[in-house]
Amino acid sequence: MGKKGAAVGVLIFLLLILGKFTSLFRDILFSMFFGTSLFADAYFAANMVPGLLNTTFVMSALVLFVPVYNQVLADKGKNEASIFTSNLMTIFFLFNITLSFFAFIIAPLILKVITPGFDLETYSISIELTKILVWSFPITAIVYVLINVSNANQKHINPQLIIVLNSLISIILMYILIPKYGIYAVPFIGIFGWIVQIFIQKKFVQNYYKYKFVLNLKDEYVKKVLVLAIPTIIATATVQINLAIDSMWGSTLSSGSVAMLNYAQKIFNLMNGTLITAIITVSYTELSKFYAKKEYGAFLNDVKKYFRIIIFMMVPVVIISIVCAEEIVKIIYYRGSFEYESVVVVSNLFIFYSLAIVFAGMKEFYTRIYYILGDSKTPTIISIFSIFLNVLLNLSLVKSFGIYGIAIATLLSTIIANVIGIKYLSQKLKSKSIIFNKGDKSQLLISAILLVLLSVSMIFVFDFDNAIIKLLSISTASIILYLTLLRLFKNDMVLSFENLVLNKFKVLTKIKNFLIKVER
Structure with a gap:
């Protein structure tokens, strides 16, 4: 380019x-x-x-x-x-x-x-x-x-x-x-x-x-x-039907339930859609060219690379979204006719939806991989399975957990359906793992645990009345810690990003070389 x-x-x-x-x-x-x-x-x-x-x-x-x-x-x-x-x-x-x-x-x-x-x-x-x-x-x-x-x-x-x-x-x-x-x-x-x-x-x-x-x-x-368009129509229909099912159950609960579900989903879509759209925009053309030229090795490497990017990028987003759910909802909605009681409910709903962000992001990506492979049937079947699973889970969870049961049903159906979709794609690409490199799981697990502990503790440290200042403080500290931990683990993606930045800004390279000399 x-x-x-x-x-x-x-x-x-x-x-x-x-x-x-x-x-x-x-x-x-x-x-x-x-x-x-x-x-x-x-x-x-x-x-x-x-x-x-x-x-x-x-x-x-x-x-x-x-x-x-x-x-x-x-x-x-x-x-x-x-x-x-x-x-x-x-x-x-x-x-x-x-x-x-x-x-x-x-x-x-x-x-x-x-x-x-x-x-x-x-x-x-x-x-x-x-x-x-x-x-x-x-x-x-x-x-x-x-x-x-x-x-x-x-x-x-x-x-x-x-x-x-x-x-x-x-x-x-x-x-x-x-x-x-x-x-x-x-x-x-x-x-x-x-x-x-x-x-x-x-x-x-x-x-x-x-x-x-x-x-x-x-x-x-x-x-x-x-x-x-037939497979695309079916896939789109499954998404719309899933939303309608949530609305159907929401309408049987107290007044305002349908609205609260929609408000939580809108924040979820904002968090998920912005980053994933950018990744897919970059990756789709590149992957299509590799596959069309029958460069299957490069194609598989790129599939794994973008899966890893999605996971490593979305993990801190998930953690910050869960820890700061109330602050996020307050900043976006808490004004005018939107009361604090609604903030609490929407925040809790958003927490459940946030747990599915990584899986929803991977679905957007792997669906396009199936399309590149000329297989529109598999993602359609997975989407239909997800609908039936969502219906069954709603039947059992809404009675026990009310409006939160709807969000939990969506969370579980999203995770289960997408685990199946990724597993089958691995088999189709004849690869044991299309997501992680060696050492990725331990790096991610340790970083995520430490990030959760830090984020939760920072709620008390940054006990500001202003939700914007509180969210920015916790988010900034969390992201710095996350990147620092991955840098200490010598994560290849972080190192590549670091080199890219250093090459763009030569003065940073000089500072890095100076620090290395001081350490010696």
Whole structure:
């Protein structure tokens, strides 16, 4: 990768981080206005319908757009690639309009299934919100096609920039409209944000794509997208169904339970998604090239390398998240209508979800390894198994542990399913271990134990009233200790990172050489 490519990569990552945090601020604003009230429950329940229908069928299918677009471009040229894009956009737009009408009609039935425990008022509000949200389906289809056109033409910055702009627009409108119109302003703000994205994205792609009405259901490339998308649709469906199952059980508990589960999951997704997305973005292309060139030794070494990076990076994140769960939740949500009682419950839920961060991160990575190997069947089977396991665990745990039983069920099903997935991948790659090198387990175990002891003790040492100062103090001290311990163990990843930094900053090399001389 050249200097320009590296600079673009850094910019994309920074925009990704910025997008995550502007989206988080939007969620903070929502929690400030609605807390864990019945309105929050109703909105989160209504928002699952787009996930179950639109995300499952259309958004997941569009994941396959880029490789097929590139194939059309290589086979038939730019004009045919544009015709293919327009055809696909027309098909998905018309399909989503039909899907919107269908969802509008059966919204009461869908919500009755996924929220059986809601009282009449919460149930009625969730139906009304759903009937607004479903009209975003055709708009999102257009936006995601245009985003994929940008990505296919190596314009990766534009989509990330749009996420940031969309969140900022939503934040401004929420401040203005929610005090006057309440929860009903939220879905309209979301739809308005999608409409704005169409005009912005259209401007971004105008130099290499212009829409023309085309409708050809027999097109071979469209058929290829739809056929290739089947495993992705199934995998996405399993994720959405798992979320719906959690909502189903949450609705049978006290008011605010669905909202609290969602708030805890949002923090979990922020912690997991930011780091894992960056790793997968870097690794996926590299691993695909090695496998395509039949460089299987290099491919296996890279698989192990990235598994190790995920584990060694996520372990301190898990420990800090568990030890500082309440501080994290306070910083994000504790204001406005979000009461301290809700902070305690969301913190405890987040602790259970945090224990699954490493396994969830590895799942995102190993699923793509299976795809590179041409095996979409295995991760689909594992995902389906995870659903059944989650249902069975919920049946036995919710009665005993209430809302925490839902989080424990998710934790256990995630761990068990992913242990099976990794074990089978090891066999498929004919490797005894695709995760650890010799000595890794002992290094990780000793570092983790000492890190836990230090982090817990620092809760009392850094007994600040300010949650931000407390979190930063504990996190900084924990990370320094963790890196120091791995450095003492001569961990190869830490040493490689150290050399990279020293090579970038020559003055640090001089300081290191001076310290070595002093030691002698």
